[in-house]
Amino acid sequence: MNETKPRVLITGATGFIGGRLLRALTKEGFPVRCIVRSSERFRKRFGESPGMEVVEGDLLNRESTRRALEGMDAAFYLVHSMGGRGMSEIKSFAERDRKAAENFVRASDETGLSRVIYLGGLGEMGDNLSEHLKSRQHVGEILASGSARATILRAANIIGAGGAPFEMLRHLAEKLPVMICPRWVETLAQPIAVQNVIEYCVGCLNVPETTGSSLDIGGPDIISYRTLMEIYCRVRGLHRIIITVPVLTPLLSSYWINLVTPVPAGVVMPLLEGLKNEVICRDNRIRELIPIRLIPMEEAICMALVESSEGPGKLPSVQACLLSR
Numbered sequence: 001m002n003e004t005k006p007r008v009l010i011t012g013a014t015g016f017i018g019g020r021l022l023r024a025l026t027k028e029g030f031p032v033r034c035i036v037r038s039s040e041r042f043r044k045r046f047g048e049s050p051g052m053e054v055v056e057g058d059l060l061n062r063e064s065t066r067r068a069l070e071g072m073d074a075a076f077y078l079v080h081s082m083g084g085r086g087m088s089e090i091k092s093f094a095e096r097d098r099k100a101a102e103n104f105v106r107a108s109d110e111t112g113l114s115r116v117i118y119l120g121g122l123g124e125m126g127d128n129l130s131e132h133l134k135s136r137q138h139v140g141e142i143l144a145s146g147s148a149r150a151t152i153l154r155a156a157n158i159i160g161a162g163g164a165p166f167e168m169l170r171h172l173a174e175k176l177p178v179m180i181c182p183r184w185v186e187t188l189a190q191p192i193a194v195q196n197v198i199e200y201c202v203g204c205l206n207v208p209e210t211t212g213s214s215l216d217i218g219g220p221d222i223i224s225y226r227t228l229m230e231i232y233c234r235v236r237g238l239h240r241i242i243i244t245v246p247v248l249t250p251l252l253s254s255y256w257i258n259l260v261t262p263v264p265a266g267v268v269m270p271l272l273e274g275l276k277n278e279v280i281c282r283d284n285r286i287r288e289l290i291p292i293r294l295i296p297m298e299e300a301i302c303m304a305l306v307e308s309s310e311g312p313g314k315l316p317s318v319q320a321c322l323l324s325r
């Protein structure tokens with residue numbers, strides 16, 4: 001174990017972002033502990049590695065959260081509560097989000113955690129925000145109210161294999177020759193490649209000036225969801241017709257998207273509702289604090305396709321993908 005590096009707790013390590021961050025932090029020699037709801041599921045995916053500890057716990061349970069935080073210097077908060085089966089469970093994610101964040105703050109106050117880094121969502125309060133984006137902002141406020149100094153990274157859709165936004169995009173574009181979309185596909189967003197998100201997360205641990213700040217993170221392209229779909233189709237050489245209709249509600253769309261893609265309805269529904277909100281970086285300080293090359297969406301899609309080991313649209317390599325156009 002490297003004594004000079006802070007000891008880091010990862011919440012949400014079995015997730016899309018958490019799993020990638022775990023690999024990046026262990027590679028950089030950070031001593032890492034993960035709090036997971038099923039250690040068996042975690043070990044099947046990640047196995048064992050030196051410098052990595054796994055504890056079972058649930059953020060909805062304060063005592064198990066406190067045990068996981070014991071002896072940690074910094075923590076990544078990478079948990080959301082979307083999902084569930086029945087409609088009441090699907091709709092109550094914000095309540096679970098709030099409870100998990102409050103438990104975390106109390107537990108981190110008790111254990112003397114120094115830093116928390118939270119990956120939340122872009123979008124401005126008072127802008128008729130969707131329930132999901134509102135909940136992401138509330139979680140940030142709760143985390144910032146604790147004694148651990150908070151860094152809040154705010155992102156729009158994160159593009160990478162296995163992430164809900166990319167998997168929705170990929171399955172829709174691969175399977176439907178004609179896509180009938182709500183008018184909100186015209187909303188502007190600033191998606192970011194998952195590789196850039198991980199660089200920013202690791203960068204926050206290495207750059208103390210990021211402590212106690214809310215920082216917007218985004219890729220180099222500000223585009224509509226329609227353009228994102230068109231980029232995907234261009235990369236894959238697909239000819240698709242995209243029709244927008246004013247009558248299609250997010251609820252109605254989520255039913256058929258759930259049929260076509262592997263993303264559960266409990267995740268699709270709140271994400272779709274958020275398409276009405278513009279999610280663009282307002283504050284670009286991160287670019288000076290952590291200067292990295294921002295990956296264009298075309299390249300991000302190529303990398304995600306190359307990484308996808310199953311499902312439609314697999315490509316042989318990023319080079320082949322970029323050269324074929």
Ligand SMILES: NC(=O)c1ccc[n+]([C@@H]2O[C@H](COP(=O)([O-])OP(=O)(O)OC[C@H]3O[C@@H](n4cnc5c(N)ncnc54)[C@H](OP(=O)(O)O)[C@@H]3O)[C@@H](O)[C@H]2O)c1
Pocket residue numbers: 011012013014015016017018035036037038057058059060077078079080081100119120121136155156157158159163164165
């Ligand atoms: N994906 C995106 O495009 C995107 C965009 C902007 C911001 N973000 C933010 O990035 C963060 C991570 O998102 P993600 O896409 O990686 O999500 P994800 O793949 O769905 O993973 C969510 C993780 O949270 C864990 N979790 C949920 N409830 C928990 C609880 N009560 N106790 C302990 N663990 C719990 C899940 O564990 P189980 O395996 O046990 O279910 C899973 O590891 C979130 O804060 C999200 O808002 C994501």
